[in-house]
Amino acid sequence: MKLNLLLNPLLIKQVQGEVELDISGIEIDSRQVMQGCLFVCLPGTVHDGHEFAIQAVHAGAIALITEKELTDIPSHITIVQVPDARRALAILADVFYGQPTSRLKLIGVTGTNGKTTTTHLVEHIFNENNKRTGLIGTLYMRIGNYREQTVNTTPESHMLQRNFRTMLEHGAEYAVVEVSSHALDMGRVRGCQFRTAVLTNVTHDHLDYHASMERYSDTKSLLFSQLGSAYGDESKVAILNADDPVSPLYARKTAAQVITYGIQNDADIRASEIQMKPDGTSLRVDTFQGWTHLDLKLLGMFNVYNVLAAIAVSLAERIPLQQVKQSLEMFEGVTGRFEPIYAGQDFTIILDYAHNPDGLENVLQTAKTMTQGRLFCVCGCEGDKDRMKRPIMARVAASYADFAIFTSDNTRSEEPDSILSDMLEGVKGGPIPSNGYTAVVDRREAISQVIELARPGDCVVIAGRGHETHLIVKDQRIPFDDREVILELLGSKTNPALYPEKWVDDDVGVRAPEASL
Ligand SMILES: CC(=O)N[C@H]1[C@@H](OP(=O)(O)OP(=O)(O)OC[C@H]2O[C@@H](n3ccc(=O)[nH]c3=O)[C@H](O)[C@@H]2O)O[C@H](CO)[C@@H](O)[C@@H]1O[C@H](C)C(=O)N[C@@H](C)C(=O)N[C@H](CCC(=O)O)C(=O)O
Numbered sequence: 001m002k003l004n005l006l007l008n009p010l011l012i013k014q015v016q017g018e019v020e021l022d023i024s025g026i027e028i029d030s031r032q033v034m035q036g037c038l039f040v041c042l043p044g045t046v047h048d049g050h051e052f053a054i055q056a057v058h059a060g061a062i063a064l065i066t067e068k069e070l071t072d073i074p075s076h077i078t079i080v081q082v083p084d085a086r087r088a089l090a091i092l093a094d095v096f097y098g099q100p101t102s103r104l105k106l107i108g109v110t111g112t113n114g115k116t117t118t119t120h121l122v123e124h125i126f127n128e129n130n131k132r133t134g135l136i137g138t139l140y141m142r143i144g145n146y147r148e149q150t151v152n153t154t155p156e157s158h159m160l161q162r163n164f165r166t167m168l169e170h171g172a173e174y175a176v177v178e179v180s181s182h183a184l185d186m187g188r189v190r191g192c193q194f195r196t197a198v199l200t201n202v203t204h205d206h207l208d209y210h211a212s213m214e215r216y217s218d219t220k221s222l223l224f225s226q227l228g229s230a231y232g233d234e235s236k237v238a239i240l241n242a243d244d245p246v247s248p249l250y251a252r253k254t255a256a257q258v259i260t261y262g263i264q265n266d267a268d269i270r271a272s273e274i275q276m277k278p279d280g281t282s283l284r285v286d287t288f289q290g291w292t293h294l295d296l297k298l299l300g301m302f303n304v305y306n307v308l309a310a311i312a313v314s315l316a317e318r319i320p321l322q323q324v325k326q327s328l329e330m331f332e333g334v335t336g337r338f339e340p341i342y343a344g345q346d347f348t349i350i351l352d353y354a355h356n357p358d359g360l361e362n363v364l365q366t367a368k369t370m371t372q373g374r375l376f377c378v379c380g381c382e383g384d385k386d387r388m389k390r391p392i393m394a395r396v397a398a399s400y401a402d403f404a405i406f407t408s409d410n411t412r413s414e415e416p417d418s419i420l421s422d423m424l425e426g427v428k429g430g431p432i433p434s435n436g437y438t439a440v441v442d443r444r445e446a447i448s449q450v451i452e453l454a455r456p457g458d459c460v461v462i463a464g465r466g467h468e469t470h471l472i473v474k475d476q477r478i479p480f481d482d483r484e485v486i487l488e489l490l491g492s493k494t495n496p497a498l499y500p501e502k503w504v505d506d507d508v509g510v511r512a513p514e515a516s517l
């Protein structure tokens with residue numbers, strides 16, 4: 001596409017050089033630049049993209065979008081100075097990829113927990129009902145059998161728009177996308193024409209970035225205010241969790257029609273008669289399209305909320321309730337989200353992605369209701385992220401589990417001991433139940449200990465990492481997959497020849513190591 005066409009909608013401070021250029025792509029990372037690219041210099045949290053402009057030119061960039069004047073750039077390179085490079089990036093990406101969201105029916109899901117599960121539920125229902133649907137989120141971008149890996153839950157706007165374009169090329173009618181608070185804050189979804197916005201919930205997370213819950217909640221509400229205030233042929237819908245206290249404020253911020261869902265409070269779509277079983281959940285759902293009974297394979301009250309949100313999205317798209325029911329009852333769950341791992345052992349192991357207080361509490365609450373014996377939990381907290389949630393998560397784990405092992409997650413630049421100390425602050429001397437806990441720095445060792453402790457009827461929750469296959473330690477990505485570790489350790493436990501004699505003791509109290517580092 002010609003640079004001058006791309007620049008048309010932009011507010012520009014200054015242009016230096018030729019604009020009748022053919023642009024082959026848009027890039028924000030000098031290491032990804034190809035010949036003929038337009039390189040957008042973004043100020044970042046670690047670096048300033050302007051510092052890499054010359055590398056981008058050497059890699060093949062023929063034009064630059066900048067916020068500052070650059071001095072060392074060869075004169076044949078076009079430099080376009082704009083007031084705000086991030087805003088410019090969103091507009092450029094939208095134009096470059098042919099405004100794909102004006103042709104896709106776009107559904108955005110935001111919230112602290114449940115985005116991945118809800119987007120997968122929506123994708124599943126839509127695909128089952130012959131509405132070809134693409135998905136973007138923490139796990140991947142996918143449409144049909146085509147998949148691409150994503151670095152962020154919500155990619156930067158140039159990647160996002162490229163993904164939408166790919167979906168259109170694969171025949172998508174709908175796109176369902178997880179919208180993180182970081183993405184809303186950084187304007188990654190600016191330019192996206194959302195048709196439906198969904199809120200799962202707002203609870204404590206990411207306060208390293210957003211600083212306060214007020215700020216975090218305000219950022220999430222942007223998805224709803226950005227639905228726009230025009231009423232065209234297509235009606236915009238905001239789907240809100242009636243049991244979350246932020247919802248009335250979010251309703252006020254949007255001009256769209258509102259559908260509420262919930263369990264406790266009055267709602268347009270409401271679940272009742274909820275029964276948790278070992279292999280699923282049954283419930284009654286009352287909607288503005290009548291009522292039905294559901295027998296889900298999903299476990300957990302939190303998943304009832306995710307299902308209600310997905311029902312709301314589906315009914316807004318006029319999919320009949322009975323068809324929604326049939327699709328939901330076939331849904332098997334999402335990888336690493338309350339996923340039972342079975343390798344012939346005589347106790348339950350749940351692999352889960354809960355990495356904040358509310359997620360962990362929900363998961364352990366659910367696990368407790370299905371457990372006849374003792375409940376064990378392995379969990380950790382990430383380094384260089386929200387320190388405030390560490391003691392809270394430890395307290396949650398120790399309150400619900402009969403025995404909790406605190407261990408390492410992505411430690412990044414921090415020392416594992418220091419993260420564990422922060423966690424232990426939450427259980428030391430506080431008014432928590434007298435359940436046992438310990439801290440084991442090595443994650444594999446922590447999982448090994450808990451598996452050895454488990455006996456028939458017990459349940460082990462390995463939380464925090466779900467689908468992840470690497471641990472980030474300093475600046476290294478070290479292969480570590482909880483699922484593989486669990487299966488490997490179960491292999492030795494379920495194989496009697498390898499079963500270690502020393503673990504035959506059944507008394508957790510005696511075996512629990514000291515509750516200190
Ligand atoms: C805090 C944050 O969001 N950081 C994002 C940001 O990185 P950054 O600001 O640190 O970038 P930087 O390293 O300072 O570099 C600044 C600029 O220089 C460029 N650069 C840098 C080095 C170089 O050699 N050449 C070069 O051109 C970079 O590409 C960038 O454009 O821009 C990068 C490129 O788009 C993102 O990948 C990166 O996300 C990182 C991986 C991240 O962890 N983000 C998290 C906080 C995040 O966004 N999470 C949410 C979900 C959270 C959740 O719900 O759990 C998400 O949507 O993923």
Ligand SMILES: Nc1ncnc2c1ncn2[C@@H]1O[C@H](COP(=O)(O)OP(=O)(O)OP(=O)(O)O)[C@@H](O)[C@H]1O
Binds near residue numbers: 363
């Ligand atoms: N509606 C919900 N309410 C509370 N906790 C939930 C809910 N849904 C899922 N969880 C818990 O949160 C974990 C993450 O779920 P999911 O991946 O669907 O959320 P997410 O919002 O996509 O998370 P992330 O943004 O970190 O990728 C699950 O493993 C489960 O423990």
